[in-house]
Amino acid sequence: MKRNNFLKKVNYITPKMDNIKNIHFVGIGGSGMGGIAYILVKKGYKVSGSDIISNTITNNLISLGVKIYFQHNINNINNVNVLVVSSAIKNNNPEIIAAKKKNIIIISRAKMLFEIMRFYYGITITGSHGKTTTTAMIYYIYSLLGLDPTFINGGILKKSELYAYLGTSKYFITEADESDASFINLRPIINIITNIEDEHLDFYQNNIEILKKKFLYFLKKIPFYGCIIVCIDNTSIRNLIKNNLIHNNIITYGFSKDADVRIYNYQQNGLKSKFFLLKTKENISLEVNLNLPGYHNVLNATAAFTVSSYIGIRNKDILKALENFPGIKRRFDILGTFKYKKNNLIGNVILIEDYGHHPTEINITINTIRTVWPRKKIIMIFQPHRYSRTINLFNKFIRVLSNVDVLYILNVYSAGEDYIIGGDSISLFNGIKNYGKIIPIFGIWKNYNEIILSLYSKLTGNDILLIQGAGDINNISSLLVKKKFKL
Known part of the structure; x- marks a missing residue:
């Protein structure tokens, strides 16, 4: 793929913090x-x-x-x-x-990020979900086309193994974290909002309106020569830009008919996605192909397309880069299909690892699996992340987690939080059991080997084993890959 003619590689040197060693x-x-x-x-x-x-x-x-x-x-x-x-x-x-x-x-952390971004053309990605994948897609497009951007991400890019990179150009791409309102310290030239949902509300007095006000404050800091790119499908974002004078340059994207960059004719074919984009102001229609499943990845790719198109990268080059995007580790990460022996019979199980820890994210993962493998049984090992999230979204967790066939619940990964009554795994276990769709499995296992021994009894030979959560649960999948499902 040839680099765009206007994209000339120039070493971009920023001032140093001379008194800091x-x-x-x-x-x-x-x-x-x-x-x-x-x-x-x-x-x-x-x-x-x-x-x-x-x-x-x-x-x-x-x-x-x-x-x-x-x-x-x-x-x-x-x-x-x-x-x-x-x-x-x-x-x-x-x-x-x-x-x-x-x-x-x-x-x-946010203050230091602000300082090293200060002299760059900053592009930030904010939102409750999709930040990491969208950030990685943008970096991948810019990198593949010779822009050599600097980037920092919350996940590891497959194949290259990168989670951060110091480039030579003016572009600095990073996800901006709303969990503690630290994103308001940043001053990007372009910002993307993927969505605004009831996530991290423990920091916002359990009030999503306070969270929205922080987003509003942040967006008003985008310079007049900059740009805001938002997913108009999200109700909170739609209301935010409808009810407030934010910025003169807002580009919307999504499935909605009034989106500036509109998605239509979305098809999922196995683990691949195909859809079309209509750039409404130019009346240009484009076919997009991804090696990733799920409508959430369609939205992520559309956000990445929009910001790439905005800075002047040619449509065909963006589309080619998106088609080759390898994905992110621990984001619907298919670790392989493994054979195992049980009662002298040979079975197969597909192992998937996913970082999602909010009901919306988990629900998307389950639905994607059901679409790709409609006849397979889903066995999920789930590690709740934070007591506050578990109790604040308790009923949503119950409904979503009840949609798998077999559910193992691990103890809450506290992430440094103090224990909260009603936000623990026993409470979640009882809530799901009382809901009545499935009876989850919860126990005090000494180690991950004991969990693996237990789940072997649930394997039928036609299973998806889903390792779900943002804590240290990935140690289970690492152990399974290392053992190759051999006890």
Whole structure:
């Protein structure tokens, strides 16, 4: 694929933070934190960090020379100029307390992201769902066509294994997190909103109207020469742009007939999607093919198409890039079809890993599986993520999780939250059981091997095994792949 003629590769150099040499990240293993740390290392800063977990991100940073401590200790911050703190870290963290005593600068993850984005042409992707895939699609298009953008993402791009990258051009692409309202610190030139739903409402006094006001505040900060791209299918977004004077340059996309970039004739053929886009102002119709299933990915791809078209990339080049997009790890990630032996019979099971932890996301995954494999039995192992989310969306979880054939419920992955009565896995188990469609399975397993032994009794030879959740549940799928379903 030839690069567009107007896209000339020029090394884009941004000013350095001259008085800052040593930067320490508290909670460096998170995707957002790790991505920023990666960019700063590539820019030449000395970076260190601490966390309580080892994962792909920490291993990658260690390979780049980053010193990571797998405990929080006051000795970790000797000779540090700046402390970058994850929103998941509490104020009683010993490194934060010690930094205050030493008068070390302490800033949030979002503040550091703002500072390194300051001199770039920033493109942010916001919304309750779809941020990670949309961000990756945009990066993939820009990268494939020679723009060499910088990007930070919440997931790992398949094949390239990238979750962050320091490019040489002016473009900086990143997802912007609304979970703690930190996205309002950023000042992009283009922003995409995929949707606004009842997610992370524990931070917004359990009131979605407060969340909408934060989005409104953020959008009004987009410069007059910038652009806002929104999914008009979402009721909250539609009402937001209808009832408020936000910006002169808004582009809408979606299945809705009044969308500026309208999706129509969507077809799902196995694990592939085909649909058409109508650019209404130009009256141009385009056929789009994806190697990904699901209408949610159609929306993600349309958002990526819209922002790419807006900056001047040719339609045919965008479409070719989208067709080759490989996907994101842990987002409807098909890890393989495995043979196993049970009672002297050979069976097959398809193993899928999905990061979704909100009822809307989980429901989309279940429906996509039912469309692709209508006759297969779905066995889900689900790990609830946060007590607050479980209790706030309790009834929605019950209805959605009842739509699988067999459901294993693990203990809640707290993500640092304190226990909340009614937001635990036992309560969820009882709620689903009382709902009456299925009887879930909940137990106190000593380790993942015990869970695997238990689920073998549920395999029929015609199964989808879905590992669902955003915590450390991916360790189960890793173990299954390693064992190749052999006990």
